[in-house]
Amino acid sequence: xxxxxxxxxxxxxxxxxxxxxxxxxxxxxxxxxxxxxxxxxxxxxxxxxxxxxxxxxxxxxxxxxxxxxxxxxxxxxxxxxxxxxxxxxxxxxxxxxxxxxxxxxxxxxxxxxxxxxxxxxxxxxxxxxxxxxxxxxxxxxxxxxxxxxxxxxxxxxxxxxxxxxxxxxxxxxxxxxxxxxxxxxxxxxx
Amino acid sequence: xxxxxxxxxxxxxxxxxxxxxxxxxxxxxxxxxxxxxxxxxxxxxxxxxxxxxxxxxxxxxxxxxxxxxxxxxxxxxxxxxxxxxxxxxxxxxxxxxxxxxxxxxxxxxxxxxxxxxxxxxxxxxxxxxxxxxxxxxxxxxxxxxxxxxxxxxxxxxxxxxxxxxxxxxxxxxxxxxxxxxxxxxxxxxxxxxxxxxxxxxxxxxxxxxxxxxxxxxxxxxxxxxxxxxxxxxxxxxxxxxxxxxxxxxxxxxxxxxxxxxxxxxxxxxxxxxxxxxxxxxxxxxxxxxxxxxxxxxxxxxxxxxxxxxxxxxxxxxxxxxxxxxxxxxxxxxxxxxxxxxxxxxxxxxxxxxxxxxxxxxxxxxxxxxxxxxxxxxxxxxxxxxxxxxxxxxxxxxxxxxxxxxxxxxxxxxxxxxxxxxxxxxxxxxxxxxxxxxxxxxxxxxx
Numbered sequence: 001x002x003x004x005x006x007x008x009x010x011x012x013x014x015x016x017x018x019x020x021x022x023x024x025x026x027x028x029x030x031x032x033x034x035x036x037x038x039x040x041x042x043x044x045x046x047x048x049x050x051x052x053x054x055x056x057x058x059x060x061x062x063x064x065x066x067x068x069x070x071x072x073x074x075x076x077x078x079x080x081x082x083x084x085x086x087x088x089x090x091x092x093x094x095x096x097x098x099x100x101x102x103x104x105x106x107x108x109x110x111x112x113x114x115x116x117x118x119x120x121x122x123x124x125x126x127x128x129x130x131x132x133x134x135x136x137x138x139x140x141x142x143x144x145x146x147x148x149x150x151x152x153x154x155x156x157x158x159x160x161x162x163x164x165x166x167x168x169x170x171x172x173x174x175x176x177x178x179x180x181x182x183x184x185x186x187x188x189x190x
Numbered sequence: 191x192x193x194x195x196x197x198x199x200x201x202x203x204x205x206x207x208x209x210x211x212x213x214x215x216x217x218x219x220x221x222x223x224x225x226x227x228x229x230x231x232x233x234x235x236x237x238x239x240x241x242x243x244x245x246x247x248x249x250x251x252x253x254x255x256x257x258x259x260x261x262x263x264x265x266x267x268x269x270x271x272x273x274x275x276x277x278x279x280x281x282x283x284x285x286x287x288x289x290x291x292x293x294x295x296x297x298x299x300x301x302x303x304x305x306x307x308x309x310x311x312x313x314x315x316x317x318x319x320x321x322x323x324x325x326x327x328x329x330x331x332x333x334x335x336x337x338x339x340x341x342x343x344x345x346x347x348x349x350x351x352x353x354x355x356x357x358x359x360x361x362x363x364x365x366x367x368x369x370x371x372x373x374x375x376x377x378x379x380x381x382x383x384x385x386x387x388x389x390x391x392x393x394x395x396x397x398x399x400x401x402x403x404x405x406x407x408x409x410x411x412x413x414x415x416x417x418x419x420x421x422x423x424x425x426x427x428x429x430x431x432x433x434x435x436x437x438x439x440x441x442x443x444x445x446x447x448x449x450x451x452x453x454x455x456x457x458x459x460x461x462x463x464x465x466x467x468x469x470x471x472x473x474x475x476x477x478x479x480x481x482x483x484x485x486x487x488x489x490x491x492x493x494x495x496x497x498x499x500x501x502x503x504x505x506x507x508x509x510x511x512x513x514x515x516x517x518x519x520x521x522x523x524x525x526x527x528x529x530x531x532x533x534x535x536x537x538x539x540x541x542x543x544x545x546x547x548x549x550x551x552x553x554x555x556x557x558x559x560x561x562x563x564x565x566x567x568x569x570x571x572x573x574x575x576x577x578x579x580x581x582x583x584x585x586x587x588x589x590x591x592x593x594x595x596x597x598x599x600x601x602x603x604x605x606x607x608x609x610x611x612x613x614x615x616x617x618x619x620x621x622x623x624x625x626x627x628x629x630x631x632x633x634x635x636x
Contacts, residue, residue, distance in 0.1 A: 032309075032352040037392055040374035044357055048316070075375070082376040082555075084358030085316045101278045102477055102531055103435035105545050139360060139549055140278035141317055144529070145433060145441035151317060161319035 016060050018068060022049045026068070039069040043079050047086055055155045056087040084138075091134040092127040094179045095153040098167075100137050103144030112148045112167045113137060119176050133179050150175070152184055162189030196421065198409045198429055199402065200445040203289045209324055211331040214292040220337060222408035223299040227345040229411070234304035238407070240415030242427030247272055247363070247400030248476065248527045250426070250493040259387035260305060260395045268396040269302055269310040270372065271404060274356050274363040276315060277476035278549060280529030282431035283401040285443045287314070287321040290405070291328035295351065297404030299342065300411055302349045305397055309350050313368050316356040326353055360553035364601045365398040366390075367555065378557050379601035402431050402528075423448040426493050430525075436532035437464045452487035456532060467534040471618070475526020477546045478606030480505050480613030482523060493525045505609065506616045507593045508586065513612055516597055521609060539621050543614040544569070544576040550607035561604040564595040568611060580626035588622075589615050 026042060033041045046069060050061050057080045059073075066076040080086050087095070098116060100109040116135050120128040127134040143149040146165035152175075153159060164175060164185075171188060178185035202208035202217065214220070226234055239254035260267055271294065275283040286294060298310055314322055329351055332338045340348045354372050356362050362371045366380040369391050390396025406428055410418045419427040426448050432455065433443045439461035446459065452472050456462060463469055471481045474491055482489075482502065489499040496502065502522040505513045515521045533542060551569035556562045571588050574580050589612060596608035615622060 029352070032350070034309075034392060037373070041354075041372065043374035044371065045355065048355065048357055078376055079374070082359065083316075083356075086357055100545070101549055102473075102542060102545050103279055105542070106436045106531070106533060106537065139552060140276060140280075142275045142281040142284045142315065144279050144281050144435035144531070145443070147435065159319045161323050163320070 016064060018050060018064055019053050022046060025049060040071060042069055043071060043076060047080055051086055056090045091155055092131050093155050094133045096133055096150060097136045097138040098150045099141045099148060101140040104147035104149060107147055109148035112172050115169060115172055154184060160184055162186060164189050197445050199286060199293065199405045199431060203285055208290055209328060211292060211335060219292055220296055222411035223296045224343050226300040226303045226411050227343055227347045231304050231306060234300060237410055237415035241410045241418035242422055242425055243406055244426050244493055245400055246402035250525055253403055256387060257305060257397060259385060261388065264395045266394045267305050267307050268391045268394055269298060269305060269307040270391060270396055270398045271298060271312040271401060272363060272365060272368060272398050273312050273314040273401050274368060276360040276363050277478065277527045277529055279435055279473060279531040280433055280476050280527040282433045282443050282528055284318060284321055286401050286405050288324055291325045293405045293408065294401055295328060295332050297407040298351060299349060300407040301399065301404055303347055308348060311372060312351060312353045313372055314353055314355055316358050322355060361555045361603060368398060378555055381600055423492050424494055430528055432528045432530055434460050434530045434532065437534035438532050439464055448492040449490045451490050452482060455530065463534050467536065469532060470535045470537050471533045471539060473531040475524055476529040477610060479526040480521060480523040480609050481617060483617045491525055496523050496525050503616060505613045507589050507612060539614060539618040540576040540625050544572040546610055547572045547607060550603065554603060558599040560595045560598040564591050565607045567591050568607060575622055575625050578629045580629045584626055585615065585622045
């Protein structure tokens with residue numbers, strides 16, 4: 001029976017490694033956890049950093065993280081597939097995440113979301129044909145009073161600590177225009 | 191100066207300098223932490239007990255009682271801050287983290303002294319990248335000043351605080367799922383008992399407290415538990431952060447007395463409904479909580495009142511049959527996480543209900559069959575009703591699935607999906623039935 005590729009024996013993955021920054025972060029965080037618990041406890045933070053480095057979490061990244069932290073690939077796969085913020089599929093250069101949950105829904109989030117779908121020519125979780133933008137409908141981002149709200153991530157770049165709030169047709173158009181030009185409109189974020 | 195002017199937590203919201211340790215200290219910050227270090231655990235616990243402080247994460251459980259469950263002879267006790275705010279409609283903790291991170295740190299020091307904690311963790315929502323940065327900067331400042339780490343403030347107390355980021359899973363706001371996640375696994379809830387206070391993080395006694403709960407502690411230490419209790423109402427002490435969203439003129443986060451009613455909240459605090467329209471429904475404490483109809487809004491948004499006030503209808507499984515909460519209790523609603531969602535009379539209740547149910551279906555962790563399968567079925571049926579493809583019997587089907595989930599799962603997510611579903615059906619049944627009656631039928635169908 002074919003096994004999931006991530007269940008292979010732990011070994012180095014040729015051509016891929018965890019960055020020195022990740023190693024430094026591991027060294028920094030390791031003593032924060034009790035003896036014998038740090039390896040597993042670091043599974044989430046290291047997976048997230050590895051995604052920032054490699055763009056998404058595939059079987060190879062799973063193997064790298066498992067080998068470094070002394071975990072089975074099965075455990076790391078279980079974690080990687082559980083959490084929404086870990087991309088199992090390589091996203092476009094920009095990952096536009098629009099909240100449509102109740103607070104945003106009531107004040108027009110689906111109009112914003114439909115506009116994104118139409119302009120990008122994609123469905124939920126789809127990537128535009130030019131590979132530039134992946135559009136994802138997300139759950140509540142805890143900014144309900146200032147919705148509709150979106151968040152943007154840039155692949156293989158440090159995270160963008162901003163929300164894009166009070167979205168309407170004009171503001172989402174400006175965001176989509178900027179992304180098409182190859183830049184994140186941080187001036188529209190807060 | 192009225193009651194609305196008293197502020198415990200939100201006084202420095204919207205003041206950017208409030209994030210710096212210097213500003214915070216100038217305004218009296220860290221005085222309570224120093225005082226707590228000299229008070230000793232029993233004295234702090236007594237003040238918290240006298241304060242009637244109740245957990246602000248959703249359950250409203252008395253904080254002192256939760257603390258008292260920690261075994262007295264425990265060698266290691268962990269404090270974990272639940273900063274995984276994800277309940278739709280709730281955005282208050284994010285304000286504390288962003289505007290006043292030192293208040294949380296100070297509250298953690300107070301709790302750590304009371305519980306004899308050496309290592310504490312803040313489990314912050316992964317999406318809150320901005321707040322994570324602010325919080326980390328505040329922690330760095332506190333460490334640099336000697337307010338965290340070895341022998342804080344030069345006393346014999348030592349405390350380390352580590353920030354741990356979630357990665358996008360609503361269920362990790364449930365305290366046992368949070369612990370599973372913090373240990374580096376999937377966010378799967380655990381059966382209770384044992385409660386985390388007895389067997390929590392890595393099997394050790396662990397207190398999980400909400401951000402707002404802890405942020406109240408410095409005030410309690412400074413002014414005494416009784417003063418805090420006097421600010422409150424009945425068995426609930428203090429004020430409360432309420433976040434309001436939806437169809438109001440002035441949405442936002444407000445720190446209010448617990449005696450404020452839903453109607454006062456909408457009219458006096460939030461400037462009324464947009465466009466002068468009428469209110470149709472209000473969710474009082476995050477989407478897990480049963481919705482209130484317009485004639486139920488004169489009840490104070492206080493923990494006990496929302497559960498017991500007879501002006502609020504009991505949730506039914508079907509007309510005439512009350513939903514059984516277990517132990518002969520019926521369900522009205524609850525104050526939950528303080529996330530208030532206001533819907534005006536243009537709202538399609540069936541679509542709002544579907545979106546809430548869809549959320550729970552997305553976020554079910556998949557451990558328990560009634561929730562994993564049931565929330566998916568609920569979402570399918572609610573979707574076809576809301577979008578004009580409902581079938582005869584769908585309204586009863588929705589209620590029967592919800593009733594089958596409630597009470598039959600490890601954690602409260604199953605209930606959180608079932609309760610609002612049943613409440614929407616109890617209070618807006620006509621709308622659901624009209625949708626089904628007027629649904630598009632395929633050719634040839636009855």
